[in-house]
Amino acid sequence: MELSSFIIFLAAIFTSNILLTNFLGMCSFLSVSKEIESSLGLGFAVVFVMTMTSALNYLVYHHILVPMNIVYLQYIIFILVIAAFVQLIEIIIERFSPLLYYSLGIFLPLITVNCAILGVSLFLIIRNYSFVQSVAYGAGSGLGWLLAILALAGIRQKVKEKFVPIGLRGAGLSLIITGIMALAFIGFSGVVIIQ
Amino acid sequence: MLFGIINTVLIVSAISGILAFLLVIADLVFANYGECKITINDKKEVKVEGGDSLLSTLNENKIFLASACGGRGSCGFCRCKVTAGAGPILPTEKPFLSPQDIKDDFRLACQVKVKEDIKIEIPEDIFNIKKFKAKVSQIKDLTHDIKELHLQLLEPQEIDFKAGQYVQLQSNKYAKIKKSVSRAYSISSSPDKNKEIELIIRKVPDGICTTWVHEYLQEGEEVNFTGPFGDFYIRDSKADMIFIAGGSGKAPIKSMIEYLSKHKTERRMVYIFGARARKDLYYTEHFQNLEKQFPDFTYLPILSRPTAQCNWNGKCGYAPNYFDEFIKDPKNTEAYLCGSPGMIDAVEKGLKKKGVSSENIYYDKFA
Amino acid sequence: MKETPQEKKIRQNLQESGISPQGFLGEDERHIHEIVATDLAVLERLGKTKEEIADRMEFFSQEAFSHYDGNVIIDQIYEIEYDTVRGKIPCPFDHPGLFRKGEITLNNLHKNLKISWTPLNIHMIRAHGFFEGKGAKHRLEPKDLIEILFK
Numbered sequence: 049m050e051l052s053s054f055i056i057f058l059a060a061i062f063t064s065n066i067l068l069t070n071f072l073g074m075c076s077f078l079s080v081s082k083e084i085e086s087s088l089g090l091g092f093a094v095v096f097v098m099t100m101t102s103a104l105n106y107l108v109y110h111h112i113l114v115p116m117n118i119v120y121l122q123y124i125i126f127i128l129v130i131a132a133f134v135q136l137i138e139i140i141i142e143r144f145s146p147l148l149y150y151s152l153g154i155f156l157p158l159i160t161v162n163c164a165i166l167g168v169s170l171f172l173i174i175r176n177y178s179f180v181q182s183v184a185y186g187a188g189s190g191l192g193w194l195l196a197i198l199a200l201a202g203i204r205q206k207v208k209e210k211f212v213p214i215g216l217r218g219a220g221l222s223l224i225i226t227g228i229m230a231l232a233f234i235g236f237s238g239v240v241i242i243q
Numbered sequence: 244m245l246f247g248i249i250n251t252v253l254i255v256s257a258i259s260g261i262l263a264f265l266l267v268i269a270d271l272v273f274a275n276y277g278e279c280k281i282t283i284n285d286k287k288e289v290k291v292e293g294g295d296s297l298l299s300t301l302n303e304n305k306i307f308l309a310s311a312c313g314g315r316g317s318c319g320f321c322r323c324k325v326t327a328g329a330g331p332i333l334p335t336e337k338p339f340l341s342p343q344d345i346k347d348d349f350r351l352a353c354q355v356k357v358k359e360d361i362k363i364e365i366p367e368d369i370f371n372i373k374k375f376k377a378k379v380s381q382i383k384d385l386t387h388d389i390k391e392l393h394l395q396l397l398e399p400q401e402i403d404f405k406a407g408q409y410v411q412l413q414s415n416k417y418a419k420i421k422k423s424v425s426r427a428y429s430i431s432s433s434p435d436k437n438k439e440i441e442l443i444i445r446k447v448p449d450g451i452c453t454t455w456v457h458e459y460l461q462e463g464e465e466v467n468f469t470g471p472f473g474d475f476y477i478r479d480s481k482a483d484m485i486f487i488a489g490g491s492g493k494a495p496i497k498s499m500i501e502y503l504s505k506h507k508t509e510r511r512m513v514y515i516f517g518a519r520a521r522k523d524l525y526y527t528e529h530f531q532n533l534e535k536q537f538p539d540f541t542y543l544p545i546l547s548r549p550t551a552q553c554n555w556n557g558k559c560g561y562a563p564n565y566f567d568e569f570i571k572d573p574k575n576t577e578a579y580l581c582g583s584p585g586m587i588d589a590v591e592k593g594l595k596k597k598g599v600s601s602e603n604i605y606y607d608k609f610a
Numbered sequence: 611m612k613e614t615p616q617e618k619k620i621r622q623n624l625q626e627s628g629i630s631p632q633g634f635l636g637e638d639e640r641h642i643h644e645i646v647a648t649d650l651a652v653l654e655r656l657g658k659t660k661e662e663i664a665d666r667m668e669f670f671s672q673e674a675f676s677h678y679d680g681n682v683i684i685d686q687i688y689e690i691e692y693d694t695v696r697g698k699i700p701c702p703f704d705h706p707g708l709f710r711k712g713e714i715t716l717n718n719l720h721k722n723l724k725i726s727w728t729p730l731n732i733h734m735i736r737a738h739g740f741f742e743g744k745g746a747k748h749r750l751e752p753k754d755l756i757e758i759l760f761k
Contacts, residue, residue, distance in 0.1 A: 079617075082643065086616075108258075116254055125258060132262035136269050143273040146330050146356065208647065211654045217647050311708065317700035318708050338706035419626055426697065447695040447711060449630050449747065490694070583694035584710065585675045 051242060053184035056177070059242045060188025066164050067196040068230040073164030077197055078222050080158070082208075087201035091194030093155040095187065097137070098165050101130045102186025105169040106179055126169045134160045164193055175242070199229055279328075280360040284367070291357060297325070298352035307372040307469045308365070309411070313424065314353035321352040328361035373399060374469045375410075379462050380439065385525040388446040390457060391431070393439060394466065401437045402470070404430060406477055406502040407495040407579070407607070410470030412442065414452040417459045426452035429581070429607065430471065431494035433501035443494040475581070475607040477503070482603065483576045485569065486514040487562045487590050492581035493526065495607055499579065504536045512540040513569045515562045517586070520546060521553035541569065562586075563593030573598030580606040616704070617642070623702035624743075634702060634734075638743025646739045652752045658760075663752075664736035666759045667714075671729060674714050689717040699730055703738050718758045725750065725758050 051059075066072050073094070080090045105126050113119050138156045141149045159165060168189045172182040203225050212221055276293025281300070283289070289304050298314050298321050301307070312318035319339035326348050332340070336351045355361075377394035385391050396402060411425040432441035447453040460466070477484075477499050486496045493516060500514065518524050530542040543565065549555040558565065570576055576599050580587050587606050594604055621642060626633035638645060653660060673682050674692035682690045691714070698708035709730040717724045731748055734740040742749040 112254075112258065118251055118254055121251070121255060124255065128259055128262055132266055135266055139266075139269045139273045143358070146333060150333055150335070209650065209654070211651045212647065214648070214651075218641070218644055311698065312700050315700065315704065317704065317706055318698070319706070335706070420631060445696065447697060448713070449632055450695070450697065450711075451631055454631060490696070583696075583712075585677065585692065585694065588676065 051181070051240075053178075053180045055240055056181050056242055057184040057188040059240045060185050061192040061195065062233065062236040063239055064242050065192040065196060065230075065233055066167060066189040067193050068226070068233045070164075070167060071230075072167040073162050073193055074226075076158050076162050077193075077200070077226075078219055080155075081197050081201040081204055081222065084198065084201045084205060086155075087197045088194075090155040090158065091197050093159055094162065094164070094193050095190030097130070097134060097156075097159050098168055098190035098193070099183060099187040100137075101126075101133055101165055102168050102172055102182050102189075103179070104129055104133060106172060106177070106182040109173055122170070122173065123166075126166055130165055130169070131160050164189070196226075196229065200225060276358045279357050281357070282360070282362045284364050285362070293357045293359070295357060296353050297323075297329075297350075297355040297357055297361065297363070300357045301352065305374065306365070306369060307374065308352050308369065309472050310353065311425075311427065312353075316351060316354050319351060322349055323352050324348050324364040325350045325352075325355060326362045326364060328359045329355045330358065371403060372469060372472065373402075374467065375399065375402065376465060376467055377440075379460060379464050379466060382456075382460065382462055385443065386523055388457075389525060390444050390446075392442045392444055392456060392460075394442070394468070395439045397465070402440060403437065404434050404471035406430075406434050406498040407475045408471035408473040409475075409495070409607075410440070410442070410468045411472065412452065412456075413467045413469075414455040415459075415464075415466070417455050420451055420455070424451050425469070426450075427472070429473075429475075429494035429498070431497045433498055433505060435502065435505050443497075445490060473607065475579070475605055477579070478577060478605070480577065481510065483511040483570075483572055484513075484579065485576055485594075485599075486512070486579045487517070487582070487586075488514075488580070489517040489582035489586045490523075492583075492607070495581050496579065497526065500530070500533060500540075504533055509538060511571070512537060514540070514542050515565060515569070516542070516544045517562055517582070518544065518546055519548045520550055521555050543569070562590055566593055566597045570594075570597055570599065574600070576603065578604045578606075580604065620703050623704070629699060629702050632747050634740075634746050634748075635743035636745025636747075636749055638745060640743070642740070645741075645743055649741045649752050650739050653756075656753065656756050658756055660735050660739050663755060663759060664732050667727060667732045667735070670716055670759075671714050671727075671732060683719075687718060687720050689719055691715045691717070699728075701730065701733055701737075703734070703740075705733070705737060707733075709733055716758060721758065723754070723758045725755060 060066070067077060076090060081087050108125060108129055109122060113122055113125060134156050168186055172185050177185055200222065204222060207221065216224070274294065278290050279293040281289045281291055283306070291300050291304060296314060298308055298310060308323060309320040310318065311320050316335045322339065322344070324347065329350050332345065332350065333354050336354050339351055340349055375396055376398040377396050379392065380395040381393035383391040407429070409427045409429040411427050413423055413425045416423060428442040428444055430440045431443045432439065444453055444456045446457045475495060486499070488496045496514060514530065524544050527544060534540050534542050543558060545558040545560060545562065545565070546553065546555055547559070547561055549559055578594050578599055580590055591604055591606070595601060623629050624634045624642065650660065653663070670688065670690050673684060674690045684690065692712060694712040697711045699711055700708055709728070711728065713726050713728055715724060715726040726748070727750060728748060731742070731750060734742070741752055
């Protein structure tokens with residue numbers, strides 16, 4: 049059954065949230081989710097980069113790797129494309145929008161190694177998405193990631209002032225919270241299945 | 244087989260090559276700001292390489308704005324007027340700029356990046372600020388925690404400053420300190436001696452620069468400093484003068500009084516120096532000798548906490564206790580204060596109560 | 611754990627010779643967030659907020675600033691002494707502004723306990739919940755601090 053791009057977009061946000069169902073991008077998810085403000089910055093950077101790189105990697109895969117018969121090199125090539133793209137964007141933003149650079153620029157280097165971004169590029173190949181579907185999936189996954197990190201940051205900001213047993217402080221409690229959030233998101237899973 | 248391997252390697256290299264090429268192009272096109280023009284006060288124009296902060300670009304062109312934090316945007320000293328080409332105000336600058344400042348185009352030079360032609364307005368005095376290379380000709384102990392540093396100028400060989408101004412001394416790296424810092428110290432010698440300056444440096448517990456001066460700096464070493472900065476200097480008038488200093492606040496006042504002694508003044512002067520105990524007093528003889536060179540100058544060291552060992556039979560207490568005795572004509576008195584903020588606040592209050600107008604009170608708070 | 615660029619900068623500032631030669635961390639090897647969280651938990655247990663503590667420290671500091679040089683005694687319980695030195699220090703968390711150097715010593719005469727802090731400590735407690743790392747020169751143990759600051 050051919051899924052519409054919009055459904056994929058919604059599913060990527062809620063039912064197949066890249067973070068809460070695949071647990072990808074955990075590293076920056078745990079370390080930058082201390083404050084709402086910086087997690088929002090990182091979240092938007094992820095949305096932007098994920099959308100753009102899923103489009104780019106779709107094109108690279110179908111127009112370079114497949115014709116040349118080197119599909120097995122997709123990992124290396126995807127990583128290269130993502131890294132180069134992030135670097136390019138950083139240079140451009142710095143030039144044209146100092147304000148945006150101030151708020152987003154510092155997060156861009158962190159994203160280069162965010163595995164959720166590579167994950168999205170790989171999933172869209174495995175699932176045989178069309179170009180439009182790929183972009184929708186990339187954007188949706190980005191928004192889903194943003195949603196998840198915002199939720200965690202909100203909770204962590206509340207927890208910060210409270211007493212937490214010593215053994216659970218830091219990553220421990222965050223992982224438990226993430227787990228409970230993931231359970232909650234299972235509630236959406238009956239709506240649509242894309243994987 | 245071999246062909247396949249070479250082919251694949253070539254393709255991967257080509258793709259990485261293209262990506263690298265794109266980045267290089269982007270770097271050349273976007274990150275290269277080319278030559279920019281900085282117009283200063285609508286008169287002077289300097290051509291500079293764009294891409295760096297305004298503060299460091301100006302520094303490279305031998306225009307030195309004051310800066311205590313080294314461009315991290317936390318001191319706000321490098322505030323200056325940028326009338327064109329500065330771009331939007333960054334969140335890092337906002338805390339330092341009042342709404343009026345923003346209306347008047349004030350910016351922090353360390354946060355403004357030079358990306359296009361820029362127009363700035365700075366006070367003319369700033370052109371007098373230079374970077375000096377000097378040799379440490381002498382280090383002398385004044386008290387248990389204060390040293391006098393003599394710096395013989397090497398490059399340029401002369402300095403032009405007003406008595407009371409300060410310089411920013413650059414520390415070298417030492418021991419675990421891997422960064423050079425610059426700190427402000429008042430010049431304690433008279434402007435008449437323009438080939439050498441003296442600084443009085445009190446050891447600050449955990450101070451990066453003072454620890455360096457006190458424990459690592461040797462006679463004969465070369466150091467760098469920029470200056471002169473500051474608007475704490477003697478106003479030219481006929482009014483009586485009262486100088487009040489505490490701790491290492493003696494430096495600018497010493498410079499002022501030595502300058503006045505060379506330039507014959509009839510002004511009535513008193514200098515109150517506050518210290519805690521006798522071991523904190525220094526230059527006492529020097530100032531007692533100076534007393535004789537003026538028609539009407541009193542040097543009054545006072546101790547706030549003399550101990551039995553001090554064997555002190557001079558005056559005790561705090562400066563304001565002696566205002567009645569020494570301020571004869573408050574309306575016609577200028578006050579020059581240098582010391583800790585607490586001391587300045589207390590003394591200023593005392594002076595105003597006595598009737599000295601606030602326009603005539605000049606001070607250098609330890610900052 | 612991965613650090614954001616800001617966290618990295620803050621950590622470098624806090625370490626030896628970043629801003630102060632001794633640094634603010636002492637021998638504490640915990641992550642800064644852990645240091646803060648542990649101390650805030652102690653406050654929670656003792657029923658004080660970091661703002662209350664900072665306010666109280668600010669109050670004593672202001673008293674000390676307004677009396678130049680000498681000791682001040684408040685309510686016949688608190689003896690404050692302030693040793694000024696020249697210069698200002700920036701906040702290691704890259705907050706704007708500079709803080710006066712110098713040390714304020716508070717002596718609780720009733721309990722015969724003494725503690726010293728700098729104006730920067732007040733800011734770091736209020737804005738960042740940071741009482742410095744264990745073994746740092748101006749580490750303020752929240753328990754002791756509360757004991758001395760409040761009657």
